[in-house]
Amino acid sequence: MRTASVRYVPEHRPRADALRNSDRIVRAAIAALRESGVAVPLEEIARRAGVGIATVYRRFGDRDGVIRACFETYFAEEVEPLALAAREAADPLRGLAEALGSIIDTLAAHRSLLTAAREVGAFTVTIAERFAEPLGEVLADAQRRGLVRADLLVRDLAAIVVMVLATDYRADHDDADQRRYLALLLNGIRPSADPLPRPSTTVRGSGQLNLH
Amino acid sequence: MRTASVRYVPEHRPRADALRNSDRIVRAAIAALRESGVAVPLEEIARRAGVGIATVYRRFGDRDGVIRACFETYFAEEVEPLALAAREAADPLRGLAEALGSIIDTLAAHRSLLTAAREVGAFTVTIAERFAEPLGEVLADAQRRGLVRADLLVRDLAAIVVMVLATDYRADHDDADQRRYLALLLNGIRPSADPLPRPSTTVRGSGQLNLH
DNA sequence: ACAAAAACGATAGCAACCTATCGCTTACGT
DNA sequence: ACGTAAGCGATAGGTTGCTATCGTTTTTGT
Numbered sequence: 001m002r003t004a005s006v007r008y009v010p011e012h013r014p015r016a017d018a019l020r021n022s023d024r025i026v027r028a029a030i031a032a033l034r035e036s037g038v039a040v041p042l043e044e045i046a047r048r049a050g051v052g053i054a055t056v057y058r059r060f061g062d063r064d065g066v067i068r069a070c071f072e073t074y075f076a077e078e079v080e081p082l083a084l085a086a087r088e089a090a091d092p093l094r095g096l097a098e099a100l101g102s103i104i105d106t107l108a109a110h111r112s113l114l115t116a117a118r119e120v121g122a123f124t125v126t127i128a129e130r131f132a133e134p135l136g137e138v139l140a141d142a143q144r145r146g147l148v149r150a151d152l153l154v155r156d157l158a159a160i161v162v163m164v165l166a167t168d169y170r171a172d173h174d175d176a177d178q179r180r181y182l183a184l185l186l187n188g189i190r191p192s193a194d195p196l197p198r199p200s201t202t203v204r205g206s207g208q209l210n211l212h
Numbered sequence: 213m214r215t216a217s218v219r220y221v222p223e224h225r226p227r228a229d230a231l232r233n234s235d236r237i238v239r240a241a242i243a244a245l246r247e248s249g250v251a252v253p254l255e256e257i258a259r260r261a262g263v264g265i266a267t268v269y270r271r272f273g274d275r276d277g278v279i280r281a282c283f284e285t286y287f288a289e290e291v292e293p294l295a296l297a298a299r300e301a302a303d304p305l306r307g308l309a310e311a312l313g314s315i316i317d318t319l320a321a322h323r324s325l326l327t328a329a330r331e332v333g334a335f336t337v338t339i340a341e342r343f344a345e346p347l348g349e350v351l352a353d354a355q356r357r358g359l360v361r362a363d364l365l366v367r368d369l370a371a372i373v374v375m376v377l378a379t380d381y382r383a384d385h386d387d388a389d390q391r392r393y394l395a396l397l398l399n400g401i402r403p404s405a406d407p408l409p410r411p412s413t414t415v416r417g418s419g420q421l422n423l424h
Numbered sequence: 425a426c427a428a429a430a431a432c433g434a435t436a437g438c439a440a441c442c443t444a445t446c447g448c449t450t451a452c453g454t
Numbered sequence: 455a456c457g458t459a460a461g462c463g464a465t466a467g468g469t470t471g472c473t474a475t476c477g478t479t480t481t482t483g484t
Contacts, residue, residue, distance in 0.1 A: 224430090
């Protein structure tokens with residue numbers, strides 16, 4: 001129930017200070033994850049951001065929400081540009097291979113953030129697919145030239161990143177496995193007689209994150 | 213300081229009731245994970261096992277230890293036999309493909325346990341490698357016949373299982389992706405001119421679990 | 425059968441996560 | 455410039471995971 005004189009505002013843009021705080025919290029959380037590990041308390045993140053802990057929960061719901069936002073921000077700022085760079089390469093297959101390699105390298109270098117993202121289910125094929133979109137035209141180019149099997153999708157490139165990094169789950173080795181298994185998968189995307197089984201029919205956007 | 217008359221027992225075999233309780237706890241935990249999900253409280257596991265919660269901590273150290281023991285038990289009892297069955301197949305490549313497929317299927321069917329194992333870092337290439345050992349002779353046979361690239365290792369077969377299941381991280385789709393990416397990887401293990409980069413030089417046993 | 429030692433259940437206490445509330449402050453539209 | 459409402463910090467209280475302690479029960483070897 002509301003008075004007639006009050007303008008009804010069904011959806012309203014957040015205030016400037018709310019946006020500023022969200023951004024501060026995400027930056028602080030990324031730094032805190034890096035420096036204090038995945039188990040860093042939210043209180044420390046709030047302190048670093050210069051806000052009260054209640055504000056953290058108010059903006060992001062819970063700890064998982066904070067981590068999701070961190071991962072989304074990092075992905076958009078650091079990973080997507082690497083996908084865009086693939087278009088510069090002369091050979092499209094080389095472009096794809098180098099883009100995938102550099103994306104895997106940067107993700108592996110942000111170990112805590114990646115681990116935290118996995119824990120909250122933010123590092124999925126479906127989510128990675130969104131940021132791999134720029135690889136679409138390079139992939140199409142490679143397919144046109146017969147360098148890559150025709151039934152490969154952008155989603156599969158995202159899956160390659162997820163799969164390779166899955167071998168890196170614990171810190172007990174260097175990144176040799178990543179190079180090895182990326183090579184194995186790149187060997188697998190070459191043209192082949194028998195087609196791949198169909199991918200899952202995931203609804204677009206089902207893995208969506210809300211970033212403030 | 214101890215009296216001279218007391219026999220010194222530097223390492224001593226656990227008592228029968230301790231062993232019994234460990235086993236009960238693991239069984240109860242596997243059932244509880246299945247029926248109540250990954251977030252099931254340790255109190256519920258203790259209650260199901262008919263022991264006090266202190267005993268759970270005493271036997272396994274912490275929650276992660278319980279989950280590690282569950283996963284190890286499950287792996288030894290359900291997964292390793294599937295690797296052994298690969299030797300029955302007439303065609304070694306078919307045997308490998310079917311073993312990997314069935315291993316992936318059973319792991320995917322135990323979603324909660326797999327998720328929990330991932331959370332505590334118990335589902336790694338190094339650990340899976342231990343149970344994939346029986347695939348070694350089938351792999352060697354396939355290589356002798358030139359069906360599979362010569363530089364493939366048993367460790368790589370374990371990595372294939374880990375990688376394929378990494379695409380299944382959230383429950384928002386059926387197992388179509390698993391079949392697709394297993395096919396992609398099987399396509400990648402065919403003989404090839406350029407060799408794979410060396411694998412990581414993980415020390416044997418570094419991913420060890422202690423099961424009671 | 426019996427004594428020592430190992431294991432046990434119960435419980436108390438601590439830390440982190442999360443929800444909810446409350447009075448104060450800041451941004452924003454008029 | 456000013457009133458309103460959105461946002462804020464602080465804080466209290468509940469839940470869970472985990473550690474530590476203590477008196478009691480069970481196993482085990484002789």
